[in-house]
Amino acid sequence: MTPIHILPVQMQKDLLKELSDKAVKCNRDEVLLQVLSDMGASFDCASKKEIEAVLHLGVSPTRIVYAHPCKPVSSLIFAKSRDVSLVTFDNVNELKKVKETYPSARLLLRLLPEKEFNARLQFSGRYGCSSTEVRHILQTAKDLDLNIVGVCFHVGSDIQEPRAYVPILQQSRSVFDIARRMGFNMNILDIGGGFPGEQNTFERFKEITEVINETLLDLFPPEDNVEIIAEPGRYIAASAFTVVASIVSKRCYQSSANVNGEDEVNRQDSAKPESKVTTYSVNDSVFGNFMFGWLYKPGSVIYIPKVVKATGDNVGRESTVIGCTLAPGDIISVSVMLPNLDVGDWIYYEDMGAYTLSTATRFNGLDVPAITYHCLEELWYQVYPDSKIEEDSVN
Numbered sequence: 488m489t490p491i492h493i494l495p496v497q498m499q500k501d502l503l504k505e506l507s508d509k510a511v512k513c514n515r516d517e518v519l520l521q522v523l524s525d526m527g528a529s530f531d532c533a534s535k536k537e538i539e540a541v542l543h544l545g546v547s548p549t550r551i552v553y554a555h556p557c558k559p560v561s562s563l564i565f566a567k568s569r570d571v572s573l574v575t576f577d578n579v580n581e582l583k584k585v586k587e588t589y590p591s592a593r594l595l596l597r598l599l600p601e602k603e604f605n606a607r608l609q610f611s612g613r614y615g616c617s618s619t620e621v622r623h624i625l626q627t628a629k630d631l632d633l634n635i636v637g638v639c640f641h642v643g644s645d646i647q648e649p650r651a652y653v654p655i656l657q658q659s660r661s662v663f664d665i666a667r668r669m670g671f672n673m674n675i676l677d678i679g680g681g682f683p684g685e686q687n688t689f690e691r692f693k694e695i696t697e698v699i700n701e702t703l704l705d706l707f708p709p710e711d712n713v714e715i716i717a718e719p720g721r722y723i724a725a726s727a728f729t730v731v732a733s734i735v736s737k738r739c740y741q742s743s744a745n746v747n748g749e750d751e752v753n754r755q756d757s758a759k760p761e762s763k764v765t766t767y768s769v770n771d772s773v774f775g776n777f778m779f780g781w782l783y784k785p786g787s788v789i790y791i792p793k794v795v796k797a798t799g800d801n802v803g804r805e806s807t808v809i810g811c812t813l814a815p816g817d818i819i820s821v822s823v824m825l826p827n828l829d830v831g832d833w834i835y836y837e838d839m840g841a842y843t844l845s846t847a848t849r850f851n852g853l854d855v856p857a858i859t860y861h862c863l864e865e866l867w868y869q870v871y872p873d874s875k876i877e878e879d880s881v882n
């Protein structure tokens with residue numbers, strides 16, 4: 488049996504249109520992309536494959552930003568052949584590549600945020616140019632007769648502090664001013680991703696966006712005619728998916744230190760429940776849907792399981808959930824309270840739409856998860872009003 492992802496389509500059409508470019512890398516599920524496309528979203532693609540996937544849905548290339556600052560030449564040639572013209576970059580070598588392969592591209596200069604704020608995942612200088620490099624990069628683009636049309640940045644995924652966007656928006660303003668003085672027609676500001684997306688984070692999202700809107704009004708007022716776009720990934724996908732996994736085996740240990748099975752002496756499958764930690768092995772893995780918390784930043788995600796339907800009693804017991812591979816580090820949830828479950832029972836994890844399916848591997852023969860899709864009727868008809876008319880006329 489394979490783990491299941493469930494996608495309820497809960498997003499509000501207008502909000503999506505406003506937010507603009509969905510970051511495909513966080514979840515490439517075709518149905519999700521199709522619904523987003525039908526709702527009028529645009530897309531941030533990081534590779535040739537992602538561009539292909541989005542174009543395949545019938546999305547116009549004008550609704551795609553190729554948002555990887557360092558691209559293979561072959562991918563740039565591909566972007567050109569498909570008229571995906573909005574492309575990010577952050578260094579002069581990339582400019583030389585663009586000059587040779589796609590000189591008519593509309594370029595967004597990625598900036599490195601000079602101040603770091605608390606985020607679930609920091610990008611820590613991996614991409615983006617610093618303020619000291621800006622003039623040299625702009626001058627190189629001028630000399631090469633390339634077309635820089637704006638700037639972009641990413642403040643870090645799942646940003647915790649509402650003010651995180653303020654300093655980088657100030658940096659962006661000053662780059663706009665320098666570039667305009669040099670003769671570039673700057674008209675796009677791409678504020679990237681970073682927004683929270685789990686179910687209980689709407690207040691934080693609101694605070695963040697209020698600060699962004701105030702700052703934008705001050706630094707990029709409407710009369711400046713700058714198009715503002717964003718690349719939310721987690722915000723759109725996280726709460727849309729639930730991972731459901733079944734228990735494939737169960738063991739009891741005297742302490743949670745033994746989840747790797749190292750201290751066999753203390754293992755007592757028949758010891759009293761209150762003195763033991765129960766370890767459940769499920770048909771998913773940190774090499775499957777639970778990769779994010781492990782690969783990106785160990786400890787950055789605490790996965791809390793819920794029970795679909797317990798066949799045993801309902802008393803909470805200290806439990807550990809481990810993945811089904813043989814890797815010692817394949818531990819999904821430690822010290823969580825679960826009732827007495829049996830092999831074959833199901834547990835589920837909510838808010839599993841961002842960086843789960845898209846980072847899952849096939850290590851140890853892991854299955855590609857089966858996905859079932861659910862949607863409230865009234866939401867479905869909001870997105871697809873014509874399907875109601877068609878159904879009515881059949882009935």
Ligand SMILES: Cc1ncc(COP(=O)(O)O)c(C=O)c1O
Nearest residue numbers: 510644645680681718719720721
């Ligand atoms: C360039 C870019 N844009 C957008 C995103 C989406 O970020 P988030 O999921 O934090 O919204 C990412 C994530 O890595 C990214 O690298």
